[in-house]
Structures are given as structure tokens and as C-alpha cells.
Amino acid sequence: MATTQEVAAFIAAEFPQTKCVIREVGNRSATVLHPVGPEELRPGGTVAGPVLMAVADVALYVAILGEIGIVPLTVTTSLTINFMRKPAGDSSVVGVCKLMKLGRTLAVGEVWLYSEGSSEPVAHVVGTYAIPPKTAA
Amino acid sequence: MATTQEVAAFIAAEFPQTKCVIREVGNRSATVLHPVGPEELRPGGTVAGPVLMAVADVALYVAILGEIGIVPLTVTTSLTINFMRKPAGDSSVVGVCKLMKLGRTLAVGEVWLYSEGSSEPVAHVVGTYAIPPKTAA
Amino acid sequence: MATTQEVAAFIAAEFPQTKCVIREVGNRSATVLHPVGPEELRPGGTVAGPVLMAVADVALYVAILGEIGIVPLTVTTSLTINFMRKPAGDSSVVGVCKLMKLGRTLAVGEVWLYSEGSSEPVAHVVGTYAIPPKTAA
Amino acid sequence: MATTQEVAAFIAAEFPQTKCVIREVGNRSATVLHPVGPEELRPGGTVAGPVLMAVADVALYVAILGEIGIVPLTVTTSLTINFMRKPAGDSSVVGVCKLMKLGRTLAVGEVWLYSEGSSEPVAHVVGTYAIPPKTAA
Numbered sequence: 408m409a410t411t412q413e414v415a416a417f418i419a420a421e422f423p424q425t426k427c428v429i430r431e432v433g434n435r436s437a438t439v440l441h442p443v444g445p446e447e448l449r450p451g452g453t454v455a456g457p458v459l460m461a462v463a464d465v466a467l468y469v470a471i472l473g474e475i476g477i478v479p480l481t482v483t484t485s486l487t488i489n490f491m492r493k494p495a496g497d498s499s500v501v502g503v504c505k506l507m508k509l510g511r512t513l514a515v516g517e518v519w520l521y522s523e524g525s526s527e528p529v530a531h532v533v534g535t536y537a538i539p540p541k542t543a544a
Numbered sequence: 545m546a547t548t549q550e551v552a553a554f555i556a557a558e559f560p561q562t563k564c565v566i567r568e569v570g571n572r573s574a575t576v577l578h579p580v581g582p583e584e585l586r587p588g589g590t591v592a593g594p595v596l597m598a599v600a601d602v603a604l605y606v607a608i609l610g611e612i613g614i615v616p617l618t619v620t621t622s623l624t625i626n627f628m629r630k631p632a633g634d635s636s637v638v639g640v641c642k643l644m645k646l647g648r649t650l651a652v653g654e655v656w657l658y659s660e661g662s663s664e665p666v667a668h669v670v671g672t673y674a675i676p677p678k679t680a681a
Numbered sequence: 682m683a684t685t686q687e688v689a690a691f692i693a694a695e696f697p698q699t700k701c702v703i704r705e706v707g708n709r710s711a712t713v714l715h716p717v718g719p720e721e722l723r724p725g726g727t728v729a730g731p732v733l734m735a736v737a738d739v740a741l742y743v744a745i746l747g748e749i750g751i752v753p754l755t756v757t758t759s760l761t762i763n764f765m766r767k768p769a770g771d772s773s774v775v776g777v778c779k780l781m782k783l784g785r786t787l788a789v790g791e792v793w794l795y796s797e798g799s800s801e802p803v804a805h806v807v808g809t810y811a812i813p814p815k816t817a818a
Numbered sequence: 819m820a821t822t823q824e825v826a827a828f829i830a831a832e833f834p835q836t837k838c839v840i841r842e843v844g845n846r847s848a849t850v851l852h853p854v855g856p857e858e859l860r861p862g863g864t865v866a867g868p869v870l871m872a873v874a875d876v877a878l879y880v881a882i883l884g885e886i887g888i889v890p891l892t893v894t895t896s897l898t899i900n901f902m903r904k905p906a907g908d909s910s911v912v913g914v915c916k917l918m919k920l921g922r923t924l925a926v927g928e929v930w931l932y933s934e935g936s937s938e939p940v941a942h943v944v945g946t947y948a949i950p951p952k953t954a955a
Contacts, residue, residue, distance in 0.1 A: 424583055424592065450558055456620050457598035464593055483593050484924065485896060485946060487624040487761045489789050489807055491782040507805055508765040512923065513895065513948065515763050517791075517805070531781055531791070533763055533807060535896060535946070537924065621787060622759060622809060624898045626926050626944055628919040644942055645902040649786065650758065650811065652900050654928075654942070668918055668928070670900055670944060672759060672809070674787065695861055720835055729833065730894050731872035738867055757867050761898040 408433075409476045414469050417477050427465040427502075435506040437470035440523065442499050452496030454522075454529075459500060460488055463518040463532035466502035471514045471536055474506065480539040481514075487533045494529040495522035512538050545570075546613045551606050554614050564602045564639075572643040574607035577636050577660065589633030591659075591666075596637060597625055600655040600669035603639035608651045608673055611643065617676040618651075624670045631666040632659035649675055682707075683750045688743050691751050701739045701776075709780040711744035714797065716773050726770030728796075728803075733774060734762055737792040737806035740776035745788045745810055748780065754813040755788075761807045768803040769796035786812050819844075820887045825880050828888050838876045838913075846917040848881035851910050851934065863907030865933075865940075870911060871899055874929040874943035877913035882925045882947055885917065891950040892925075898944045905940040906933035923949055 409417075411432045418425065430438040441447075441462045449455050464483060471481060494500060501523050506516040518532040546554075548569045555562065567575040578584075578599045586592050601620060608618060631637060638660050643653040655669040683691075685706045692699065704712040715721075715736045723729050738757060745755060768774060775797050780790040792806040820828075822843045829836065841849040852858075852873045860866050875894060882892060905911060912934050917927040929943040 421587055422592065423587075446561055450560075455559065455561065455598075456601055456623075457594055460597045460623070461592075461594035483627055485624065485626045486593075486597070487622065487807065487898060489622045489781070489809065490620055491789060507763070507802060515765060515805070528781060531789070531807065533761065533805065535763065624761060624944065626918070626946065628926060644900070644939060652902055652942070665918060668926070668944065670898065670942065672900065696866065697861075698857055698866065724832055724834075729835065729872075730875055730897075731868055734871045734897070735866075735868035757901055759898065759900045760867075760871070761896065763896045764894055 408474060409472050413477060414472045417472065418465065418469060421479070422465065425461065425465055427462060429469055432469055432473035435470065435474060435509065437466050437473060437504045439466045439469060439502045440499050443496065448496050454494040454496065454500060456490065459494070459520050459530050460486065462500050462502040463488065463520060463534065466504035466518045467516045467534040467536065470504040470506050470516055474509055475538060478538060481536050483534060484537045485535045488530055490530045492527055492529045495525065498522040498524055514538060545611060546609050550614060551609045554609065555602065555606060558616065559602065562598065562602055564599060566606055569606055569610035572607065572611060572646065574603050574610060574641045576603045576606060576639045579636050580633065585633050591631040591633065591637060593627065596631070596657050596667050597623065599637050599639040600625065600657060600671065603641035603655045604653045604671045604673065607641040607643050607653055611646055612675060615675060618673055620671060621674045622672045625667055627667045629664055629666045632662065635659040635661055651675060682748060683746050687751060688746045691746065692739065692743065695753070696739065699735065699739055701736060703743055706743055706747035709744065709748060709783065711740050711747060711778045713740045713743060713776045714773050717770065722770050728768040728770065728774060730764065733768070733794050733804050734760065736774050736776040737762065737794060737808065740778035740792045741790045741808045741810065744778040744780050744790055748783055749812060752812060756811050757808060758811045759809045762804055764804045766801055766803045769799065772796040772798055788812060819885060820883050824888060825883045828883065829876065829880065832890070833876065836872065836876055838873060840880055843880055843884035846881065846885060846920065848877050848884060848915045850877045850880060850913045853910050854907065859907050865905040865907065865911060867901065870905070870931050870941050871897065873911050873913040874899065874931060874945065877915035877929045878927045878945040878947065881915040881917050881927055885920055886949060889949060893948050894945060895948045896946045899941055901941045903938055903940045906936065909933040909935055925949060
């Protein structure tokens with residue numbers, strides 16, 4: 408297991424472009440927040456879809472690392488997103504991840520994405536991650 | 545139907561952040577290219593997963609608009625990506641989209657993603673898009 | 682909205698082959714149960730994957746009909762399943778569905794699948810359904 | 819690698835319920851055919867969705883075994899299906915699988931599903947399979 412600080416330091420090093428902030432890690436779950444500004448918006452004032460996918464990817468990665476510790480070679484193998492509502496253009500995006508399965512070589516989790524302050528999800532993601540064998544880590 | 549120029553102008557207006565360049569549109573397909581530089585790379589020299597998802601999303605959107613014309617309210621409803629190989633860190637990402645179905649209200653397409661110059665796909669995407677009723681367009 | 686009896690009668694008519702029994706419908710959710718016998722088992726005593734997909738499909742359909750009433754032309758447009766654990770060969774399969782979105786033309790829901798009596802999910806499904814315009818129903 | 823006969827014998831033993839017939843195996847691909855009769859039909863004369871998912875699952879499994887040989891513990895880890903057209907009620911279902919990736923521990927493939935005699939796909943599937951380490955096989 409890794410602490411929030413350890414995971415945050417690793418994410419900052421591995422994903423230097425991400426603006427995601429880790430709110431919580433632990434208990435097979437994670438919450439991350441991504442600010443929304445001009446770079447995330449599409450005309451009309453909604454958040455671009457790939458921003459939501461990126462937030463989900465980080466939330467899943469954070470939740471997994473929180474359980475297995477800092478294992479750099481863990482990689483996304485698949486991700487399915489369903490878009491449900493138009494995100495607010497003036498709110499941060501919040502991603503709440505719960506791991507469904509944490510096996511030796513495969514982790515599966517889901518992420519509910521929200522506009523901060525709203526309880527109606529804007530999208531739902533299921534992602535799978537390959538965890539390298541212990542010797543490779 | 546829309547020409548490559550019309551689609552390119554629309555994408556530039558709707559997705560002002562994207563670096564994607566449209567190579568081809570037509571015949572229910574599209575090819576787009578995304579340059580890879582420091583902003584797209586992760587340590588170790590591979591392209592970040594969300595970049596691949598964003599390229600696929602644009603390629604699908606371009607292929608659909610190429611068929612139905614400029615219909616601004618067309619929105620992604622779901623997207624599934626499977627990652628297959630590590631993309632090259634020194635090559636552009638190429639997304640080749642083919643539409644599988646183009647109904648009145650739903651379009652489905654697949655995108656193969658490559659590192660430019662390689663014939664081995666780095667990822668595969670299936671996306672679905674909701675097309676608004678004619679009167680809404 | 683439709684009652685459990687109305688939905689059960691419709692499912693029996695529309696899916697004459699299914700062995701699924703409806704346990705609960707309502708509140709944007711549904712629980713269905715599928716008995717497991719020789720026809721559902723694979724050698725080694727686990728439940729065949731397609732049985733799990735079929736249970737999820739029925740659970741989603743039941744949850745949607747419970748909200749929108751008996752709308753025969755509602756059709757599955759996509760379904761994603763992640764398998765997590767080997768189901769028990771001597772227990773019924775239980776599918777617990779919650780709808781994530783219920784729009785005018787599109788419904789999205791998730792289903793957790795369990796071996797009856799266990800709280801560890803064996804698989805997770807996300808499905809999308811197209812709802813025909815009112816006049817077509 | 820396994821011959822068509824070896825794969826067919828294994829499928830008959832492992833999936834005793836399936837009616838799928840193997841047409842071709844090899845070159846990272848497979849074609850299977852599933853007859854359609856009263857058991858596969860829904861009222862109105864279309865093939866039930868779970869039948870299509872089952873055909874795709876067998877096609878993927880056959881294509882993988884054709885490459886890696888008879889490895890019994892290979893299991894489906896995820897499957898995404900998009901339905902595109904109503905299958906004909908009086909034609910067999912044909913599943914044409916191509917493997918996208920065949921790694922040491924993970925295989926990914928796609929399956930196009932058709933009503934026999936038609937060139938318009940009725941559905942498209944992407945599936946992932948976990949291959950056990952050599953020692954476990």
C-alpha cells in the first residue's frame with residue numbers, strides 16, 4: 408500500500424501534464440479532482456470528453472497504486488466510458504473510483520464522474536489494468 | 545456530406561485545443577494525425593493514453609460529419625478503447641476510422657491507432673455517437 | 682411505469698427461452714435470478730460466460746421497462762462485460778441492475794452479477810438501450 | 819498452434835451446449851457459424867442478443883486456441899458488443915474473428931457478426947482474454 412503523498416508524488420512524476428489533484432486514496436477507492444478552465448472547455452461551455460477520460464484514467468491508477476504500492480509498469484489495458492449528461496462548464500470534474508477486482512495480474516475498477524457540487528453523474532467508466540509480475544516491479 | 549475543408553473548419557472551431565490534423569475524410573471513413581511532443585509524452589517516452597482516446601474521438605467525429613454534414617449537436621455516447629502496444633515516443637499518432645453503422649440517430653465506428661510509419665496498431669477504439677433529429681440541427 | 686407482473690408477462694412473451702425470474706423491479710433498478718443447471722455449466726463446474734451476459738441483458742431490460750412501461754421496440758445497442766471471478770457451479774446467478782441514465786431516447790445501466798449467497802461480484806456489465814420515439818411505441 | 823480438428827474437439831468438450839460449427843481457423847483468425855432455429859429467435863423473428871454474444875465468444879476462443887494451442891485455462895476477461903442491425907431470423911449467424919494482439923498473457927480480438935449471406939454486419943465485438951502462464955497450461 409502507498410500513502411496519498413506517495414501516490415501524488417508518483418502521479419506528478421509519471422503524468423507531468425495532468426492537473427488532477429488527489430482528494431482521497433484508500434479502501435480500494437480514490438477520489439480525484441480536475442479543475443476546469445479554458446483549456447478544458449468546448450464552445451458552448453461544456454467539458455471536452457477526453458478530459459473526462461483522462462480524469463477517470465488517473466482515478467483508476469491512483470486507486471490501484473493505493474492498494475498495490477508504487478508499481479510503475481502498471482498499464483491501462485482497456486477503458487469504456489459512457490457519457491450521460493453534459494458537464495457544467497464552470498465546475499471542476501470529480502472522479503470517484505472504486506476497484507471491483509484486484510487480482511495478481513489484473514485490476515478492474517469503475518469511476519463515476521461528476522461536476523463538482525452535483526450528485527448526478529456526467530459519465531461512467533470501467534477500466535482494466537495489467538499489473539506486472541512482482542519480479543518486474 | 546461535408547468536404548474536408550468544412551469539417552476541418554468545424555473541428556477547429558469546436559475543439560480549439562486539439563492538435564489533430566485531418567488527412568482524409570469520405571467513404572464513411574477518416575484519417576487524422578496528431579503530432580507528439582513533450583506535452584503528449586510520459587516519462588520513458590511513450591504517448592499518454594488520453595491522447596490516444598482524444599485522437600480516436602476526433603477521428604470518429606470527423607468521419608461522421610463527413611457523411612452527415614456539419615451537425616453540431618452530435619455527441620459521443622460511449623467509447624471503448626483497448627490498448628495493445630506501447631506507442632513510439634518520437635512518432636505522430638495516426639487514427640484511421642471506419643464507420644460501422646450510420647443510422648438516423650446513432651452512428652458506430654471503429655478507429656485503429658498507429659504510431660506513424662508502423663503497421664502494428666497501438667490501440668483500437670469503438671465509439672458510438674448520438675445524432676440529433678433533423679429539426680434540432 | 683409497469684408493475685413486476687406486467688414486466689414478467691412481457692419478458693415471458695418476448696424472451697420465451699429465458700429462465701430468468703424477476704425478483705424486484707422499481708426505483709430505476711431490478712434484480713433477476715437465473716437458475717444454474719447442466720445447461721449453464723462448463724466442464725469444471727463454472728457458469729458459461731454467455732449465461733452471465735444474458736442475465737445482465739434481461740436485468741437491464743427489466744429495469745428500463747419498470748420505468749418507461751412496456752415499450753416493445755426498446756433494443757440493446759451496446760453491452761460491455763468485465764469478468765472478475767469464477768461463478769459457483771452450484772448457485773443461481775443473481776443480476777442486480779441500476780439505471781445510470783434514463784433519457785428520452787437512450788438508457789444506460791449497470792449490472793452486478795453474483796453467485797447467489799455471495800457478496801463478491803463475478804462480473805460487471807454496462808449496457809445501453811435505444812428507446813423508440815413515443816409514436817413508435 | 820492447433821488444427822481445426824483439435825480446436826473443434828476441445829470446443830465440443832469445453833462448451834458442450836454450443837451449436838457453433840467451426841468453419842476456419844488460422845492466421846490469427848477464425849470463422850464460426852451458428853444455426854438459427856426456434857431456440858435462438860425472439861418474437862418478430864430476430865435472433866436474441868445473447869446468441870450473438872455467445873457466437874463471438876466462441877469465435878474469439880477458437881482464433882486464440884488456433885494460435886497458442888489447446889490452453890484450457892484461457893478465460894474471457896472482457897467483451898464489448900455493439901449491435902448494429904436486426905439479424906435475419908431465417909439465416910445462420912456467422913462470426914468472423916481477427917486477433918488484434920496476441921501477447922504472452924493477454925489476447926485481444928474483434929469479431930464481426932453477420933446473417934449468413936449478407937455482407938452488412940449485425941454486430942461487432944471486441945474481446946480480451948487472459949492466457950495463463952506456460953507452467954499452468
